[in-house]
Amino acid sequence: MKQYPLYDVRKIRDLRDMLDQSAKLYADKAAFLVKPIKGGDYAPVTYTQFQADVRALGTAFLSLGLKGGRIAVIGENRYEWCVAYLAAVNGIAVVVPLDKELPAAEIQNLLLRSKADAVVFAGSRKEDVLAVRAALPDLRLLVGMDEPEDRDGVLSYPKLIAQGGKDFAAGNRAVLDLPIDVETMSALLFTSGTTSDAKAVMLSQKNLCINLQAMCSMLYINDDVFLSVLPMHHTYECTCGFLCQIYRGNTVAFCEGLRHIAKNLKESQATKMLVVPLMLESMLKKIWQGASADPEKLKKLKTGLRISNFLRIFGIDLRRKLFKPVLDTFGGKLALFISGGAPIDPKVMKGLRDFGFQCLQGYGLTECAPILALNRDVAFKDESAGLPLPGVEIRIDEPDGKGIGEICGRGPNVFLGYYENEEATKEALVDGWFHTGDLGYLDKDGFVIITGRKKNVIVTKNGKKIFPEEVESLLGRSPYILESLVYGLEDADGETTVAAEIFPDFDKLKEDNGGQAPDEAAVRATLAEEVKKVNHMLVKYKAIRRFEVRSEEFVKTTTKKIKRYLVKKTA
Numbered sequence: 001m002k003q004y005p006l007y008d009v010r011k012i013r014d015l016r017d018m019l020d021q022s023a024k025l026y027a028d029k030a031a032f033l034v035k036p037i038k039g040g041d042y043a044p045v046t047y048t049q050f051q052a053d054v055r056a057l058g059t060a061f062l063s064l065g066l067k068g069g070r071i072a073v074i075g076e077n078r079y080e081w082c083v084a085y086l087a088a089v090n091g092i093a094v095v096v097p098l099d100k101e102l103p104a105a106e107i108q109n110l111l112l113r114s115k116a117d118a119v120v121f122a123g124s125r126k127e128d129v130l131a132v133r134a135a136l137p138d139l140r141l142l143v144g145m146d147e148p149e150d151r152d153g154v155l156s157y158p159k160l161i162a163q164g165g166k167d168f169a170a171g172n173r174a175v176l177d178l179p180i181d182v183e184t185m186s187a188l189l190f191t192s193g194t195t196s197d198a199k200a201v202m203l204s205q206k207n208l209c210i211n212l213q214a215m216c217s218m219l220y221i222n223d224d225v226f227l228s229v230l231p232m233h234h235t236y237e238c239t240c241g242f243l244c245q246i247y248r249g250n251t252v253a254f255c256e257g258l259r260h261i262a263k264n265l266k267e268s269q270a271t272k273m274l275v276v277p278l279m280l281e282s283m284l285k286k287i288w289q290g291a292s293a294d295p296e297k298l299k300k301l302k303t304g305l306r307i308s309n310f311l312r313i314f315g316i317d318l319r320r321k322l323f324k325p326v327l328d329t330f331g332g333k334l335a336l337f338i339s340g341g342a343p344i345d346p347k348v349m350k351g352l353r354d355f356g357f358q359c360l361q362g363y364g365l366t367e368c369a370p371i372l373a374l375n376r377d378v379a380f381k382d383e384s385a386g387l388p389l390p391g392v393e394i395r396i397d398e399p400d401g402k403g404i405g406e407i408c409g410r411g412p413n414v415f416l417g418y419y420e421n422e423e424a425t426k427e428a429l430v431d432g433w434f435h436t437g438d439l440g441y442l443d444k445d446g447f448v449i450i451t452g453r454k455k456n457v458i459v460t461k462n463g464k465k466i467f468p469e470e471v472e473s474l475l476g477r478s479p480y481i482l483e484s485l486v487y488g489l490e491d492a493d494g495e496t497t498v499a500a501e502i503f504p505d506f507d508k509l510k511e512d513n514g515g516q517a518p519d520e521a522a523v524r525a526t527l528a529e530e531v532k533k534v535n536h537m538l539v540k541y542k543a544i545r546r547f548e549v550r551s552e553e554f555v556k557t558t559t560k561k562i563k564r565y566l567v568k569k570t571a
Helices: 015-025 047-063 079-089 104-114 123-135 157-169 205-218 235-248 258-268 277-292 295-312 324-329 346-353 422-428 468-475 506-511 520-536
Strands: 030-034 043-046 069-074 093-098 118-121 141-144 154-156 185-190 200-204 225-228 251-254 272-275 336-339 358-364 371-374 393-397 405-410 433-442 448-453 481-490 496-504 544-549
Touching: 015 047, 015 079, 015 205, 015 235, 030 047, 030 079, 043 047, 047 079, 047 157, 069 079, 069 104, 079 093, 079 118, 079 157, 079 235, 093 104, 104 123, 104 185, 118 123, 123 141, 141 157, 154 157, 185 205, 200 205, 205 235, 205 371, 225 235, 225 258, 235 251, 235 272, 235 358, 251 258, 272 277, 277 295, 277 336, 277 346, 346 358, 393 433, 422 433, 448 468, 468 481, 468 496, 468 520, 496 506, 496 520, 506 520, 520 544
Parallel strands: 030 251, 069 093, 069 118, 093 185, 118 141, 141 154, 225 251, 225 272, 272 336, 336 358, 496 544
Antiparallel strands: 030 043, 185 200, 358 371, 393 405, 405 433, 433 448, 481 496
């Protein structure tokens, strides 16, 4: 494969240095698009204003005695979250981002585990935070993003910004002189995971800054508007959708919710977006389902694709003209999806690319700040998770006869360890190599190919391995299947049977049944035919021998991964 030079990127020492550089370079440009009135118009917040607010809140944090402490942040993706994150992390405290979907008991648990001194929270979580504070003796300060005044033992975020800004303007510049040790823990992140116990990942500013520079050297991200959809407490959206955009001088527009994606794309004129596979699969299905409702429209779409794909062989690209109605559905400006969180069916990537959307896949984990590998805009393979980032080494541990083994990574982006969990740290970090728990191989060009999770692999009695993710991907191609989970069941003889739980697309089934909801027998019969089609694509030992139909979708993490451990697997 042809080698392409890396893009030039500017050097940054730490996140404070990153913000200071960006504020100088992009002073009056919009760093964020926010909605002062819910459902209203977007309004810009400049880089100059963002820097001023971070300094103001940092000054207030210092006056409250939070130097050297732990500051948790919990809330939806919003401007105040970003200000609190950088104000905390820039030499003052360790920032602890928490999942906004957590129940009160889990908020209490994680605040206790992280030894949080303060928590900055959105109004939507006020009731839960107030309910648990009595059980947290080390929690000294509560800061409400939406509190206009100090009350009920909660400090007003707007008032802290105002007072901190006054103090800074009056000459209190201590926040600028705080030493930042880039090698020590600056962020403590709890893995969302699909297992019951979240680990606490310790990241340094070096981990984060190295990752920012490396990923931007592989992918050209500049002069863009990013729509922020995925949860910002997760390192994927935080590093790639927030910090990376500020580093590169882009604009972050906050999405009002999954139901508002199309509207917000149009309003913000977003050009790029971070997604998970489930979102892309849903988008492609909707495009085709919309076209299928009108036979003439469907015919035109298929004809357009044939013409477009033929012309592209000769370097003629008419996609954005031929498929303008499709592109306009997504705001008209959207050009790039970056997918992460789980492997995606290559056919989905190609399907969206054929309509004019560039789709690239990356691979990362919270422990890697988060990116380990990334497909480039000039060199990509849809079946792969990408090439190792500059400065990152990837090797396959204990490969089998097909070269498949555990993916291990080493580099300056790899985390410091798990907080107060030495045993888990020693298991995951061996001689500097992080054992990801993912299985895969490196192809001849050095691209990372992921085959599944080590803990999910199904092993038959005669030692053959089945990767559930492969079978789930094939099931997902069916227009009648929205979600599936494949697993192994062991019978009395010790033989393993491949089984699945399937959540159907009830709307599609109803549509194909003349607008009437089909009965259980009809649903099962349709799914049996779909399973049969998938089995024809698999070698015999991988075939699904039994399946159950779900009436409700699977419980998922906020990054849309199915919580596999919650699915009861009974023989």
